[in-house]
Amino acid sequence: MRAFVPISVSSWARLFSRWDVLAVLLILGLLVFLGEASRDLFQPLAELQKQPPSLDPRHLPEYAARTTLRMLIAMVLSLIFTFTYATVAAKSRSAERLLVPLLDILQSVPILGFISVTVVFFMALAPGRVLGAEFASIFAIFTSQAWNMAFSFYQSLRTVPVELEEASRNFRLGPWMNFWRLDVPFAMPQLIWNMMMSMSGSWFFVVASEAISVGNTTVTLPGIGSYIALAIEHRDLAAVCWAIGTMFVVILIYDQILFRPLVAWADRFRFEQEPGAAPPQSWMFDVLRRSRIVDQLTKPFVDLWRLSLLRRHPDKVMPAESARRTGRGWAFQLSVIVFALAAVALWQVVRFAVEGITLRDVGTAILLGFATLVRVIVLIAIASAIWVPIGVWVGTRPRAAYLVQPVAQFLAAFPANLLFPIVVSVIVAWKLSPNIWLSPLMILGTQWYILFNVIAGAAAIPAELRSVAVNLRVRGWLWWRRVALPAVLPYYVTGAITASGGSWNASIVAEVASWGNEHLQAEGLGAYIAQQTDAGDFHRIVLGIAVMSLFVVVINRLFWRPLYHYAERKFRL
């Protein structure tokens, strides 16, 4: 049950290739373009809402339904993106060289940064005002879900066992059939696990994406997110509690109705042939599978699906190996287009920068970036010091792990920003320094990844190794140093990478918090981006986002990637 690594760790030959640079340029260029496009379209949007959101808890079910719907639509979009983007990256070597670094960079762009830059653009795009806002919100949720799903799918496609691929070609499965019969099933368990992670992650951003104000554009869509925003504005603690309760129920329903059945179903796609641990159970899945009505209702669709997989043109076969994964024919044209785009992007970025940003601004942003960096490092260290021992303790006790694991997963799905109001009121009441006491909010939601990866790692320590330790009377600190910590290190690193990335993302919300008219702000890059978003200063929003992405990418390449490889090589059991 180990999470995949959410950054590109595949090649460790070079820290940065020119494709990374290209990827950075293209994304920056796109952001600048969207920012500029929306500046021209900047008009006050009057009476967005005919019906202002209300704090009446009776509206909560409807709000919850709307929020859920947005997330589901975003999930469908993410799946479509995953199946196309990742497939192209995995099947074509020339496309892969650009697409993978691009994805890596996209992952490190703060999600709320996407919202700030794109919201006005999307609203201007659709003539119906609410529709435009819905687009923006769904797009924001999409950006919080899609990247790691695509990444996991790409990695799975690259690791499809050679003999299965050969069998598929030997029996002349066409590309379409090969995709659905081999590639997708093989990737399914990992993909579903990532869908769950994505869903958890996107709860965090739902709250932020339904009630946004960029400059003098304010979007308030009916949903749980805007309900919470309103509750905070009105300092209504009861309403916040109602929202927390609703969220709790919705996440529980999601888990039981959607993900449990999916996980139980995906168990058949596990590649390991040996019978391992007990298969995951789901009452919902059992009900669906055993129900005759469901069977009959779905039968026409299943038949249609099977029919589409039957080969209609038995002549089109995938060619032999030397022709695979190359596509030399269009590689050159593609490179030319990519370089041209990169040149345009570079020109745009430079012009944009020269126009509105001084060197001082850049310096400020980088300095603030270091402030946030210090916070992230300290927080990861503290969270590790707390959760690694607990995780090992739990993981080495199967009964405890059985109880704690689902709770930790649930906590990871729970949007930590719901707790912000409570924290803010405490800080205000006790007159604490926001620079220190706002920081823990950044890691509130992401620390759980450390916990449940460590639990999984500790549970995977072979019984013999533990017996040897007991037999040799290895105890106390020696046991931690020689047995427990090395064994969980690869798992811990995977969790810590996720936690660190998530913390950067969260800093935009966590470094600025308010409770009614109490506004608290810490010094940091997150606060900087939030501030510029409020002011509607696109130059500085883009600058903040670019600096933050740079920080994340550099830390991933210089620190996490080498650490991951070291742990994999040395301690993987």
Added chain:
Amino acid sequence: MSAALLDVHALRQSFPRADGGEHLVLDGVELSLVQGQIVGLLGRTGSGKSTLLRLIAGLAQPSGGTVTYLGEPVTAPAPGIAMVFQSFALFPWLSVLENVQLGLEALGLPEQEIRKRALAAIDLIGLDGYESAYPRELSGGMRQRVGFARALVVHPNILLMDEPFSALDVLTAETLRTDFLELWGEGKLPIKGVVLVTHNIEEAVLMCDRILLFSTNPGRIISEIVVDLKQPRNRLDPRFRDLVEKIYVAMTARTPTPLQIGATVVPTATINTVLPRVSANILAGFVETLAAAPYNGRADLPVLADELHMEVDELFPISDALQLLRFAEIEGGDIKLTDVGRQFAELATDDRKRLFQRQLLAYVPLAAHIRRVLQERVNHTAPKSRFFDELEDHMSSEDAELTLRSVTAWGRYAEVFAYDDDSGTFSLENPT
């Protein structure tokens, strides 16, 4: 004599090497398969026999030469050529029936026909009652039966088998072989010819009508042996034993750079020789076994292989290494300890290491080379990459990696040099 189903002509396969040269895997391979024959491709690991099978299957493109199937060149997986894989290659998410149906679905046949043919194949291969089982519920033998059924159901003209029994235990493999030969002999299989890749000599003699022996680096056909024994064949039949013996002789006679010492041919290593991957402990154990009764320093290779339950793939690297280090000689399919080898068997651990060190430095130039470089350097250390790059100019990077690993293992055992895997450096000092 009927017309050839398959013709392979002047086939060549090579891969680019790091230094810009090319690494030749297969060279000048000629092969033809006629109706009613089982042709065996026999060779050691790295002789390119599996590569040849993939070229025939249209899974890879040759660098030169042609593969012709029923008069048409093979450039992509051809209909009528089906393959059975060593690791079964079953789709774990498909049931037995679905796995068998897969190839028929790819042909776009009507659903009733797919079902009928799949059930018939399952019935034929003895999988009745397992239709709805998933591969992970089956034993290795049953899984490979699914592999056979899946290949046979498409009614191929040619069945390609890539070491289909080598992942199975001895008894299961024997049962499956016998069942296959029975069905083949009775003409119940919808196939016209078989190409079997194996490194098991007895298996080849048991099943094939013709056996092609492959040399290593690059893979070339060194000899063709016709097996005209009647099926079912008896392993204890003297003519069967003779053939096995003959193949052992043929396979051990090949040497990369022969050097005549008296009447025997002894392989001599240069710095760029690909070293066999055998641990020093296995070498020591093997020398001890050979020195003791009943062998008393001399053994017939096929007999030894049988008694030690070793496949050629395990046995030959050991005999190669022993020859390199001058602990043993090979003569007409027999392995014989040299005086040094006998001496080695009698010594205690520390003296053994000293003797091994002497032989290693004298006859494995790469080991001597590494030691010399270390002695010349001021700090007596050198990165692994230094030697790796050097080797890579003359062999594929996998071979270079394996060769370095072998020499490291031997050098460590003989205390010729030390190696630290974390930093990837060789040094003269052992850690204290």
